[in-house]
Amino acid sequence: MLDRVHRKLPPREFDVVVSENTLEHVMDVPGLLAEVRRRLKPGGKVYIGFGPLYHAPDGDHGWLREMLPGWPRIIWPWGHLMLRSYALKKLSRMHGREYHAPRDWMHLDLNQHTIDDYRRMFEESGLTIVDLRTNYVTSFKGKLIARAARIPGLEKYCTLNLNVILAKLLTDSDGRTALRGQVHRTR
Numbered sequence: 326m327l328d329r330v331h332r333k334l335p336p337r338e339f340d341v342v343v344s345e346n347t348l349e350h351v352m353d354v355p356g357l358l359a360e361v362r363r364r365l366k367p368g369g370k371v372y373i374g375f376g377p378l379y380h381a382p383d384g385d386h387g388w389l390r391e392m393l394p395g396w397p398r399i400i401w402p403w404g405h406l407m408l409r410s411y412a413l414k415k416l417s418r419m420h421g422r423e424y425h426a427p428r429d430w431m432h433l434d435l436n437q438h439t440i441d442d443y444r445r446m447f448e449e450s451g452l453t454i455v456d457l458r459t460n461y462v463t464s465f466k467g468k469l470i471a472r473a474a475r476i477p478g479l480e481k482y483c484t485l486n487l488n489v490i491l492a493k494l495l496t497d498s499d500g501r502t503a504l505r506g507q508v509h510r511t512r
Contacts, residue, residue: 337366348375348487350434354443358450358491365493371452374461376486379437380406382470386435388412403482440484452491459484 342361351357361371377384382402389405389412405412413424438446440459447454460471462485474483 336363339364340366340369342369342371344373344375346375348373349378349436352434352436354436354438354446355449358446358452362451362493367493368495369493370455371491373491374486374488378440378484378487379435380439380482381485439481440487441481443487447489447491450491453494455490455492457487457489459487461486461488
């Protein structure tokens, strides 16, 4: 249904696109960003905020708690990474179908991208990164995990959420591009 709606929309139609708590569920993030870029008017902006990322403490969106007895009351951070094979075997038995990865389960649909994957996809999207911030949190637990993300090697496992603003640059007839009133010469 959504594909049919998208095909009917003309290119360069939108000034602003907003996506909230969706991108971690999108399997083809580069394809989505390309489509958003096509739909944006020159000078348009994209506001994206989402989390948790898959490798974060609660990055499974609670699916492990559904698989293990007693888990709705017990929370084990990063348990979906540590007990993944056990949970997938149990899920396979419950549904009579083999599941080799969480993305194979139709009800989970988490793309498992890391913060580095997202940064790369944003950089390669043809859109300009205006602002990118991680770990916007207010709880004590969240602030503690956000601090741990600063330790080398832990960013992948301690990035709770991501907020990014992307923009489609304006290009004038002289080949100059502009963003927010600033002019940059392109080659």
